[in-house]
Amino acid sequence: MKAGVYLRLMRPVNCVMMGVAVLIGEFIALKGSLNPYASLLGFLTAFTLAGGSMAANDYFDREVDTVNEPDRPIPSGQVTPGKALAFSALLGALGLAFAFLSWRFFQGLFAPLVAGISFALALGYNGWGKRFGLPGNLMVSACVAVPFLYGAFMVGVLPSLLLAFFAALAFLSNTGREIVKGIADMAGDRLRRIETLALKYGPRPAAWAAAAFYLSAVVLSVIPPVLGLVSAYYVPPVALSCLGFAYTSLKILGRPEVKEARRLKRLSLLWMLLGLAGFMAGAVGEPLIS
Numbered sequence: 001m002k003a004g005v006y007l008r009l010m011r012p013v014n015c016v017m018m019g020v021a022v023l024i025g026e027f028i029a030l031k032g033s034l035n036p037y038a039s040l041l042g043f044l045t046a047f048t049l050a051g052g053s054m055a056a057n058d059y060f061d062r063e064v065d066t067v068n069e070p071d072r073p074i075p076s077g078q079v080t081p082g083k084a085l086a087f088s089a090l091l092g093a094l095g096l097a098f099a100f101l102s103w104r105f106f107q108g109l110f111a112p113l114v115a116g117i118s119f120a121l122a123l124g125y126n127g128w129g130k131r132f133g134l135p136g137n138l139m140v141s142a143c144v145a146v147p148f149l150y151g152a153f154m155v156g157v158l159p160s161l162l163l164a165f166f167a168a169l170a171f172l173s174n175t176g177r178e179i180v181k182g183i184a185d186m187a188g189d190r191l192r193r194i195e196t197l198a199l200k201y202g203p204r205p206a207a208w209a210a211a212a213f214y215l216s217a218v219v220l221s222v223i224p225p226v227l228g229l230v231s232a233y234y235v236p237p238v239a240l241s242c243l244g245f246a247y248t249s250l251k252i253l254g255r256p257e258v259k260e261a262r263r264l265k266r267l268s269l270l271w272m273l274l275g276l277a278g279f280m281a282g283a284v285g286e287p288l289i290s
Contacts, residue, residue, distance in 0.1 A: 032284060161229065
């Protein structure tokens with residue numbers, strides 16, 4: 001029972017997505033190959049650091065979650081705030097240790113620095129950045145984008161233009177999701193006086209902002225194949241992802257309400273997963289346009 005509670009604190013789907021993003025970064029940096037040992041270290045680094053930041057998020061959001069998500073581990077009484085914070089610290093320490101091993105064994109000179117800055121940024125967002133609305137959304141989206149770049153850094157390679165595109169796509173789409181999440185969490189966010197776009201300007205303007213970020217990602221996703229940076233395998237999953245984000249945009253614009261926003265923020269994870277699949281597939285085979 002307790003193991004399941006701590007797993008819920010980590011939000012394992014999010015952690016796996018961060019780990020996969022690192023593997024995509026490594027795969028592209030090594031031109032279509034993976035070093036099994038570097039991959040394991042990289043995945044574990046991202047998985048544990050993401051889990052640590054998620055547990056910290058539950059700690060800082062414990063009062064808000066009594067309204068927004070009362071079944072979360074802390075407000076439901078399944079784990080104490082102190083234990084959740086200690087778990088966050090343990091995962092963070094493990095993640096940074098894995099990053100140092102990447103530096104030690106795979107010449108990933110910048111790996112500990114990038115991992116440390118990313119984790120500090122995530123903690124800063126959880127502790128105070130979230131209160132500032134859009135700047136907070138941008139902070140957490142930066143943390144989502146970094147793993148693609150980290151995958152290159154951990155094997156001693158500078159990120160390529162393609163990785164920069166993938167990081168930008170993750171940044172834009174996640175910012176849209178964070179704004180939608182702000183619509184879903186309005187009741188609890190009022191308790192902490194969090195200045196989300198939804199609370200500061202209203203749900204409808206926030207919905208327009210979310211749609212703008214989602215659709216910016218859709219437009220940007222066209223550029224890598226046009227520049228000959230990806231293979232034809234990139235197109236099917238990314239096209240489905242783009243359709244998903246277009247659907248989400250239309251739905252949140254049509255009904256910028258709490259219940260709909262909660263549904264759409266979950267769906268957005270699916271579109272992001274499809275995007276990840278497309279990123280990996282696009283690195284295999286000959287460029288679509290040469």
